[in-house]
Amino acid sequence: MSKNPLYPIFLKVHQLNILLVGGGFVGTEKLSFLLKSSPNAQVTAVSKAFNDEFLEEAGKAPNVTLIHDAYHEKYLGGKHMVIAATNFPEINKQIHDEAKERYILVNVADTPALCDFYLGGIVTKGNLKIAISTNGKSPTTAKRLRQMLEEVLPEEIDEMLDNLNAYRDTLKGDFEYKVKAMNEITGLLVDKGKTV
Incomplete structure (x- = not known):
C-alpha cells in the first residue's frame, strides 16, 4: 500500500x-x-x-x-x-x-x-481548520470528505478551542509541563468521543 x-x-x-x-x-x-x-x-x-x-x-x-x-x-x-x-x-x-x-x-x-x-479540501469551523489531501489522485473524494466533516463537526468546537486556550494560559511551568498537561486534557476529549 x-x-x-x-x-x-x-x-x-x-x-x-x-x-x-x-x-x-x-x-x-x-x-x-x-x-x-x-x-x-x-x-x-x-x-x-x-x-x-x-x-x-x-x-x-x-x-x-x-x-x-x-x-x-x-x-x-x-x-x-x-x-x-x-x-x-x-x-x-x-x-x-x-x-x-x-x-x-x-x-x-x-x-x-x-x-x-496541491490545493486540497479544507474544513473550517471557527479556528479549527482541517486539510484533506488525496495526493492529487482524487480531488472529488477530498471534496466529499470535506462536506462530510463540515456536517459532523459541531459548531461549538470553536468555543471548546477558546476554553482550551484559556486553560493553557493558566498553566505554570516550562514548555514540557504545559505540553504534558494539554495532552492529558485533550486526551480526555478523544477518549470521551470513543465512548459516545
Whole structure:
C-alpha cells in the first residue's frame, strides 16, 4: 500500500505574495478556493481576459490585484507562490519552469507532475481548520470528505478551542509541563468521543 508523502503546512498567505495566472473557469475556481480559506490572501491575477465569475470573486476582496495582460516572467518578481491556471499547457509549463528557476513554489492546475503543492479540501469551523489531501489522485473524494466533516463537526468546537486556550494560559511551568498537561486534557476529549 502506497502512502501519501506530502507534508501538510498551513501558510499565512496574507503575509505572502501569490501570482495567479488565468482568468477563466479554472482560475476562478482557484481564486475562490484560496479566498474561501484565506479571505485576506494577497493575490495578483494576470490574464488577457477575466470571466464575469472571476471578476465577481475578485471584487469581494480588496487584496486581489487584477492585471489585464498576457503572462510574462516579470510578474514572478517578489512572488512566493504561483498558480498557473491558463487554458494553454505550453504557457502553464513555461510558468512552471520560470517559477522553478526562481525557487518559487508553483501549482499547475490539473497537472500533478508540475505541482510543488496541491490545493486540497479544507474544513473550517471557527479556528479549527482541517486539510484533506488525496495526493492529487482524487480531488472529488477530498471534496466529499470535506462536506462530510463540515456536517459532523459541531459548531461549538470553536468555543471548546477558546476554553482550551484559556486553560493553557493558566498553566505554570516550562514548555514540557504545559505540553504534558494539554495532552492529558485533550486526551480526555478523544477518549470521551470513543465512548459516545
